[in-house]
Amino acid sequence: MTTVIDDAPFTGFHKRLAVACSGGPLLDGYILSIVGTALIGMQNELSLSTFDIQLIGAAALIGMFVGGALFGVLTDKIGREVMYTADLVVIGVCSILSFWAESTWLIVILRFVLGMAVAADYPIATSLLGEWLPTKQRGKLLGFQIVAWYAGSVLAYLVGYLFLTFGGDGSWRWQLASGAILCAFFLIIRQSTAPESPRWLVQHGKGDKAAQLVEKFLHVKVKPEELIEAGGADQGKRASLRELFKPEYRKRTVFCSGFFLCQVTVLFAMLTFGPEILTAFGMPSGTWMDTLGTALISMVFLIGCLPAMRLIDTVGRRPTIVWCFGLMIIPVLFIGIWPSMPAVLAFLMLCLYAFFCGGPNVLDWTYPNELFPTYIRATAVGFATSISRVGAALGTYLLPWSLTHLDMGPTFLAAAVITAAGFLICVWGAPETKGRTLDAAAARQPAPVLRPRPA
Numbered sequence: 360m361t362t363v364i365d366d367a368p369f370t371g372f373h374k375r376l377a378v379a380c381s382g383g384p385l386l387d388g389y390i391l392s393i394v395g396t397a398l399i400g401m402q403n404e405l406s407l408s409t410f411d412i413q414l415i416g417a418a419a420l421i422g423m424f425v426g427g428a429l430f431g432v433l434t435d436k437i438g439r440e441v442m443y444t445a446d447l448v449v450i451g452v453c454s455i456l457s458f459w460a461e462s463t464w465l466i467v468i469l470r471f472v473l474g475m476a477v478a479a480d481y482p483i484a485t486s487l488l489g490e491w492l493p494t495k496q497r498g499k500l501l502g503f504q505i506v507a508w509y510a511g512s513v514l515a516y517l518v519g520y521l522f523l524t525f526g527g528d529g530s531w532r533w534q535l536a537s538g539a540i541l542c543a544f545f546l547i548i549r550q551s552t553a554p555e556s557p558r559w560l561v562q563h564g565k566g567d568k569a570a571q572l573v574e575k576f577l578h579v580k581v582k583p584e585e586l587i588e589a590g591g592a593d594q595g596k597r598a599s600l601r602e603l604f605k606p607e608y609r610k611r612t613v614f615c616s617g618f619f620l621c622q623v624t625v626l627f628a629m630l631t632f633g634p635e636i637l638t639a640f641g642m643p644s645g646t647w648m649d650t651l652g653t654a655l656i657s658m659v660f661l662i663g664c665l666p667a668m669r670l671i672d673t674v675g676r677r678p679t680i681v682w683c684f685g686l687m688i689i690p691v692l693f694i695g696i697w698p699s700m701p702a703v704l705a706f707l708m709l710c711l712y713a714f715f716c717g718g719p720n721v722l723d724w725t726y727p728n729e730l731f732p733t734y735i736r737a738t739a740v741g742f743a744t745s746i747s748r749v750g751a752a753l754g755t756y757l758l759p760w761s762l763t764h765l766d767m768g769p770t771f772l773a774a775a776v777i778t779a780a781g782f783l784i785c786v787w788g789a790p791e792t793k794g795r796t797l798d799a800a801a802a803r804q805p806a807p808v809l810r811p812r813p814a
Contacts, residue, residue, distance in 0.1 A: 363577065363586065364490075364492075364557065364558070364573070364797075367579070369496050372553075372577070376487075377503055382542075382545030382549070383477060383484045383504075384511065385508065385545075386511060386541055387423075387477045387481075388515065389512065389538055392515035392657070394535070395416075396522070396523060398415065400528030403528055404529070407463060414463070417756070419470045419471065419477070420751050421474065422471040422472060422473060422478065423475065423478035425474075426476065427479075427481065427482070427740075427741040428745040429475075429479075429741070430475070431481075431482035431741015431745075432598050432737075432741065435482075435738050436598050438555055438559055438560075439556050440554040443483060443554060444546060446477075447476075447542045448546070449472065450538065453469045453473045453476070454538035455539050458532045478744055482737035482744070486737040486740060488500065489729070490557070491557075494796050495794075498671045498676065499669075501721075501725040502722070502725055504724055505720045506661060506668070516657065555568070557570075569586050573586070596734045598737070602738065611730045612739065613788065614785075615726050615730065615739065615743045617780075617784040617788070618684070618784050618788075619743050619750075620781075622684075622747075622781055624751070625774045626716060627750070628754035628758040630657060636705075636767075659714055660716060663713055663714035663715065666717065667679060667717035667718045668721050676726070677789045680789050684718070684785050685782050687719075688779050688782060689711070690711040692771070692775040693708055694767070695769070695771035696772075724740060729800040730800065730801060733801075
């Protein structure tokens with residue numbers, strides 16, 4: 360398996376698969392962001408209260424928390440193929456139904472289901488992609504998935520701006536329904552890519568089908584018995600969340616979930632309330648600032664991912680994430696110490712944070728895919744995603760309260776503390792997986808042997 364897939368030539372098939380698998384992250388960025396502009400018109404038409412707005416904004420994140428953990432395990436149990444397109448169908452249907460929503464609770468329910476479906480796509484698509492990619496391209500193309508997230512966020516704010524400009528407040532229904540177009544696009548692309556992972560098939564005793572897929576997509580004829588994972592001892596094991604906390608995987612689980620949580624807590628708050636933060640520093644506010652300004656912040660986050668995608672394959676995963684987390688502390692700490700700084704300087708600090716965040720961003724799904732074996736790979740991705748959404752919800756909920764009751768300085772000092780915690784987690788737990796085959800990177804560390812003390 361290692362020779363056939365990890366050393367395979369990089370072809371157009373891998374590129375198509377990477378684009379197809381980017382649909383989930385792109386839709387996540389789009390769906391979470393488009394609701395921000397849709398709420399402008401929705402608030403007036405549906406007479407939304409502050410609580411209603413908070414509930415609509417949080418519904419998708421809550422759905423992602425539930426969906427990530429639930430569907431990650433399910434993906435490892437029943438396979439990537441079964442759910443590969445079903446989640447996009449659900450996203451498309453919920454987006455279309457949002458067009459006819461007439462009540463707050465119906466929108467909340469649809470947003471919750473949307474969040475579950477998007478979270479399901481992360482363990483499905485990233486595991487499928489990681490299990491097909493050659494070693495040399497794995498880090499870069501798994502990192503590309505987070506670039507797709509920011510592309511979706513930027514696209515959402517640009518689409519929202521156009522709808523608001525030419526359609527007015529009443530265009531909110533079209534904004535929410537527009538996600539269905541992206542679903543249709545990625546559904547078409549997915550029809551030409553691999554339906555299942557050969558690693559998962561071999562792990563579940565289906566070597567014949569795995570050999571057929573390898574021959575079809577990699578153009579290499581192999582015997583089923585040759586497709587045996589290095590971690591053959593894992594064959595037949597059943598996925599569960601308990602497996603992630605066994606001694607050999609516990610540290611990896613805490614590391615992947617911990618740095619993702621610390622990163623996303625500050626990141627989501629900054630993306631969601633970027634214009635409000637800049638307004639507090641004295642920059643002008645308004646509808647165009649709320650949309651295009653936030654799109655610019657998302658763009659800087661996206662740009663920061665591009666050099667990081669190269670760094671993880673040159674200097675390595677561990678140096679990239681440790682140094683980037685360390686550098687992320689500086690701008691938020693600077694704002695916390697000097698909250699009365701000029702608006703232009705504050706904007707520069709936010710841009711520096713967004714740029715340095717590229718390192719953790721491209722490793723959000725790379726690390727859990729590399730550090731866990733096939734039988735719990737999707738489970739690990741789903742669990743890390745779920746935990747990260749706890750941070751996203753806390754960040755977006757607490758930031759407005761903190762700005763109102765604690766002011767700018769303490770708010771950004773708290774952000775510096777959270778970022779510093781992520782830095783320490785990376786120093787403690789970040790391994791180096793650059794250049795290692797997927798089986799070697801995910802190989803279990805032997806559990807410590809407990810010897811009886813001499814009498």
